[in-house]
Amino acid sequence: MASTRSNLIGGPGTLAVLLSPALVLFTLFLVWPALNALLVSMSSWTGFSPESKFTGLENYANLAGDARFWKSLKNTFYFVIVGGIGHFFFAFLFAVALHRPGFKGKKVFQTMIFFPSFVSAVGVAILWARLYDYNDGLLNRVLRIFSGQGVNWLASENAMDAIVIASIWAGVGGQMVLLLAGMKRIPSDILEAARIDGASEWQVFRHVTLPMMKDVTYVALSLWLIGSMQVFGLVQALAGPGVPVDMETVSTYQYAISFNARDNIYMMGRGTAMAVALVLCIVLMVGALRLAFGKRELEY
Amino acid sequence: MNAMKAQIPMLLWIYCALSILLLLAVRRTRHYPLYILKSVWIGFTVLAFVWVVLMSGATNQEFALRPASVFGELSEYPYTFRSLYGFHSWYLPLLLWLPLWSWAGKAERGSRLRKGLWVALGALTLFFLVPLLLIFKRFDWSAYSHFGENYAHAWRVARMGDYFFNSILVSACAVGLSTIVGSMAAYALARLPFRGREALIAALVGSMAIPGFLLVVPLYVMMRSWSVGNFSFMDSRVGLSILYAATSLPFTIFLLTAFFRSLPSELAEAAALDGATPLQIFSQIYFPLAAPGLATAAIFNFLGVWNEYNFALVFVTNPEFRTLPVGLYNLQVSQQYAVNWPALFAGIVLLCLPTFAIFVALQEKIVAGLTVGGVKG
Numbered sequence: 117m118a119s120t121r122s123n124l125i126g127g128p129g130t131l132a133v134l135l136s137p138a139l140v141l142f143t144l145f146l147v148w149p150a151l152n153a154l155l156v157s158m159s160s161w162t163g164f165s166p167e168s169k170f171t172g173l174e175n176y177a178n179l180a181g182d183a184r185f186w187k188s189l190k191n192t193f194y195f196v197i198v199g200g201i202g203h204f205f206f207a208f209l210f211a212v213a214l215h216r217p218g219f220k221g222k223k224v225f226q227t228m229i230f231f232p233s234f235v236s237a238v239g240v241a242i243l244w245a246r247l248y249d250y251n252d253g254l255l256n257r258v259l260r261i262f263s264g265q266g267v268n269w270l271a272s273e274n275a276m277d278a279i280v281i282a283s284i285w286a287g288v289g290g291q292m293v294l295l296l297a298g299m300k301r302i303p304s305d306i307l308e309a310a311r312i313d314g315a316s317e318w319q320v321f322r323h324v325t326l327p328m329m330k331d332v333t334y335v336a337l338s339l340w341l342i343g344s345m346q347v348f349g350l351v352q353a354l355a356g357p358g359v360p361v362d363m364e365t366v367s368t369y370q371y372a373i374s375f376n377a378r379d380n381i382y383m384m385g386r387g388t389a390m391a392v393a394l395v396l397c398i399v400l401m402v403g404a405l406r407l408a409f410g411k412r413e414l415e416y
Numbered sequence: 417m418n419a420m421k422a423q424i425p426m427l428l429w430i431y432c433a434l435s436i437l438l439l440l441a442v443r444r445t446r447h448y449p450l451y452i453l454k455s456v457w458i459g460f461t462v463l464a465f466v467w468v469v470l471m472s473g474a475t476n477q478e479f480a481l482r483p484a485s486v487f488g489e490l491s492e493y494p495y496t497f498r499s500l501y502g503f504h505s506w507y508l509p510l511l512l513w514l515p516l517w518s519w520a521g522k523a524e525r526g527s528r529l530r531k532g533l534w535v536a537l538g539a540l541t542l543f544f545l546v547p548l549l550l551i552f553k554r555f556d557w558s559a560y561s562h563f564g565e566n567y568a569h570a571w572r573v574a575r576m577g578d579y580f581f582n583s584i585l586v587s588a589c590a591v592g593l594s595t596i597v598g599s600m601a602a603y604a605l606a607r608l609p610f611r612g613r614e615a616l617i618a619a620l621v622g623s624m625a626i627p628g629f630l631l632v633v634p635l636y637v638m639m640r641s642w643s644v645g646n647f648s649f650m651d652s653r654v655g656l657s658i659l660y661a662a663t664s665l666p667f668t669i670f671l672l673t674a675f676f677r678s679l680p681s682e683l684a685e686a687a688a689l690d691g692a693t694p695l696q697i698f699s700q701i702y703f704p705l706a707a708p709g710l711a712t713a714a715i716f717n718f719l720g721v722w723n724e725y726n727f728a729l730v731f732v733t734n735p736e737f738r739t740l741p742v743g744l745y746n747l748q749v750s751q752q753y754a755v756n757w758p759a760l761f762a763g764i765v766l767l768c769l770p771t772f773a774i775f776v777a778l779q780e781k782i783v784a785g786l787t788v789g790g791v792k793g
Binding site: 125126127128130131133134135137138139141142144145146147148149150152153156209210213221224225226227228229230231232234235236237238239241242243245246247249252253254257258260261285290293294297342345346348349352353356357367370371374375384387388391392394395398402 | 605663719776
């Protein structure tokens with residue numbers, strides 16, 4: 117009986133018609149390149165001559181001895197960790213603020229914080245490149261009123277911080293909305309009870325709100341990890357075609373040696389090896405995060 | 417005089433620290449730091465966007481002369497203040513502002529003290545606004561009204577018009593394709609039972625985590641070597657759309673599978689008994705019913721594709737087919753050789769306009785879509 121009913125709604129033929137376009141696109145543009153990346157990463161290849169030589173793990177061995185790669189990895193981790201702290205500090209602060217019933221201008225506030233997330237990284241980078249300008253940038257103009265001197269934002273020692281600040285401005289809205297959604301699910305009587313028992317705002321946040329939105333925090337953190345480890349557009353557009361070593365991340369380094377080499381020696385195999393190494397880092401970090409957050413299910 | 421000027425920063429920092437402590441200490445006003453942060457954040461964002469729009473109307477000469485425009489003129493504030501009131505330590509009366517504000521907030525509602533405090537606050541604010549207004553009045557606004565010619569120049573000479581058209585074309589094709597193909601697959605995954613369904617869903621949804629930069633080199637090889645007749649995937653707007661449609665699929669299927677599951681299954685059975693074929697059940701009944709979910713998926717995919725930059729940079733080398741973000745990036749890069757700042761800023765405005773319109777009109781839907789992805793996922 118069950119089989120006839122399902123045949124009326126759709127049998128194997130219907131299934132094939134409905135699923136195959138998606139599966140074809142999925143296999144061609146996602147699965148196959150992802151698997152092929154492993155093969156490419158184990159070959160020496162310039163990307164232009166058709167033949168590529170299988171070299172085993174040579175690309176990975178070269179990476180391990182490449183100081184520029186380690187520097188870019190260090191920059192990437194700096195962005196992930198410092199940027200993550202900044203992002204989540206402000207995201208939690210704004211989410212708590214928006215969740216308060218008496219907050220004035222909720223709608224405007226949410227729009228103004230959230231909208232920069234929907235400006236292309238190129239637009240954000242061009243805007244901030246002008247804001248950071250040492251002589252004429254808006255930031256230094258304001259700073260000079262207060263402190264008499266400006267900051268050289270894009271100098272090598274500040275470059276990563278400059279990227280972190282621009283990315284916090286542009287990206288905090290997404291995390292805020294996610295955390296806010298998590299906060300809204302918490303039954304208000306639990307918060308009421310805690311307040312009636314005399315808990316301060318901070319205690320309510322620390323001991324009630326935060327534990328109850330553990331799963332949303334996990335999702336937001338892992339999305340941040342996956343996204344920020346690949347940071348590309350902001351850095352590339354802020355720095356221009358030749359990204360200086362001090363603000364180079366793994367993905368801009370990969371782009372540079374795979375597609376943008378100045379001396380026209382493209383090392384696609386090595387670039388892909390770099391990508392595979394970074395994916396391994398992401399997998400390990402998300403796995404560690406999962407362990408740290410324990411069981412995802414939450415009962416209340 | 418100079419010695420006094422050098423002490424301004426020190427005094428200001430001490431003042432800021434003391435005010436924050438004061439605000440934290442007064443129970444009724446302990447949320448004021450948050451209010452201040454909110455005001456500063458919104459103020460800065462508005463300022464940044466107003467500045468972009470203002471600069472897109474400036475002449476190139478004016479841009480070179482006053483890159484920070486009226487906001488840069490604000491550094492004239494202390495001098496304007498002195499010429500107006502006769503004393504230069506403009507920040508000293510400002511010290512009164514925050515304590516007065518917190519006192520007014522603490523005072524009993526409706527009392528005369530409270531009213532008096534608000535009047536004093538208003539007067540003090542006015543006192544500081546007058547020099548500001550003078551600066552604004554003195555500012556030469558006519559140098560920032562060249563919108564028509566700047567946008568015409570950006571549209572034609574800097575080829576933003578072509579890039580805009582390319583972006584629209586690529587986004588529309590990619591969103592259309594991913595919505596149709598994604599909804600078909602999502603319907604099958606949500607409604608039709610078959611072996612290995614859960615595993616397929618897990619694989620599709622899990623592939624959302626595949627980073628783009630892992631795929632970029634293998635895709636480059638593929639896009640370059642594949643061609644169908646005269647059509648090649650590389651350097652082609654259609655090729656780029658198909659790629660974008662494919663990369664949008666996992667999220668689309670994830671969102672829509674949940675949506676199709678929430679629709680009642682009785683409709684399909686009733687329609688089947690009335691003699692509808694399985695494909696008709698999907699195209700005539702469930703596809704129209706899923707319109708809200710389709711819209712959410714389409715909005716998200718549009719925003720993602722419109723702003724996408726990494727793939728477009730690698731897979732389109734022909735300047736004719738560049739999308740708007742890549743066109744802007746190239747204009748920014750070439751600024752070292754031929755400076756045309758207003759065109760660049762006009763380009764940023766063009767880049768932001770569609771997303772801003774969608775965002776303002778459909779914010780609720782966007783928030784809801786993001787929430788489904790994060791909270792339920």
